[in-house]
Amino acid sequence: MGRPREFDQDKVLDAASRVFWANGYEATSTRALSEATSLTPASIYNAFGDKRGLFLSAMEHYLNSTIRNRIARHEALPSASAALTGFFTESMDRALSDPDQRGCMLVNTALESTPRNPELTEFVAAEMRQIEAFFLRVIKTGQKNGEFPKDLKPEDLAAQFLTLLMGMRVLSRVRPEAKLFNSLIRPAFAQLGLVWPNRTRKISPTL
Amino acid sequence: MGRPREFDQDKVLDAASRVFWANGYEATSTRALSEATSLTPASIYNAFGDKRGLFLSAMEHYLNSTIRNRIARHEALPSASAALTGFFTESMDRALSDPDQRGCMLVNTALESTPRNPELTEFVAAEMRQIEAFFLRVIKTGQKNGEFPKDLKPEDLAAQFLTLLMGMRVLSRVRPEAKLFNSLIRPAFAQLGLVWPNRTRKISPTL
């Protein structure tokens, strides 16, 4: 019933999340969003309510197409070692190959959200718990398999890997250096008896 | 020559940095800065040039009174163990006792700065290198002393501690949980043969 929408929601959210990701919520104007999505203000407000609504939808879209997707793909791998190595390899390559040094939209949002936006803060916190839970599952599996030593508490290790990931995302905004990242991941992996194969800066595709 | 200033620069920068720290650069209006500092716009612009100038001065003030000060105090301690333990104890207590969960102004700024502000990005990067250098000095001293084992590369350890600190600062905005922080610091300290005394949430003074 009624006139159908002319835009592709996925493409719109893709464009919107790119802008929010690069500039943050506050520094992104609704005009910039209009231009990026090729949507008029009326269409945006009709479809998403307001700027915050579009941001939340764009954030969901971002999480699904990056972090959640990455977790699902690597958790499906046969070994815990491969899952962990693959996850960090991909994370590091992405961080180093982004010419805009946008880091991670989740981390960017974490530092832009304040206790005055408790729902947003809780949303970010919950997503970080999901990442931590992924690490916990992988580590427990690896310990059960015999891939990883069993003397270390998996909860501690999961928290460590989460923080390593968060710290890397901060550093990738200001110091996207392969050498730095290698010296972070190598000792963390060594705890689990894993050898981290040093990686070098990856040139981004020109699109 | 000319009329003297009526305000105390230190108090003004203290007030300004509080507002920037809590809300970020973009979300802080010059009106809010006027109110917080009790200065008219004319006085602010006369003294600091523009909003960015005030921000940079406030940032310097913040760094001097927090991170740089903390580094200097702990590096003066007789043992490397005490320096490292004291530094992280204070960092963790500060993070957990802040009712506004402002995290670290340096980290907040790191994620708000873009490659379009290369000077700001470089400023943040340089400050982070200073923190890393502090860790490196302490670790090298500890290894020379015999306080820390010598089999681990001090450069790797310094990078690790920097990332741990950055990651903690991200998490402190959204998940300021003492238990989480203890499980992060404990294993990192264990590498150096240090025992981390678990800490609990510290209630902030009511001022």
Place this chain on the structure above:
DNA sequence: TTCATTATGGAGCGGTCGTTCTAGAAATGA
């Protein structure tokens, strides 16, 4: 005293912000 210089208070500048409004277009159901 006078003058040059700098600081302050407060009004207000042009511009941009997030958002809404109105007119009309494109679909469905009767």
Place this chain on the structure above:
DNA sequence: TCATTTCTAGAACGACCGCTCCATAATGAA
């Protein structure tokens, strides 16, 4: 066909943005 509903284009709203201007006040130098 026509009423109803939803979506789109583009102008425009009031609010707020960063910042400047102007008159006046407070200092040191001559």
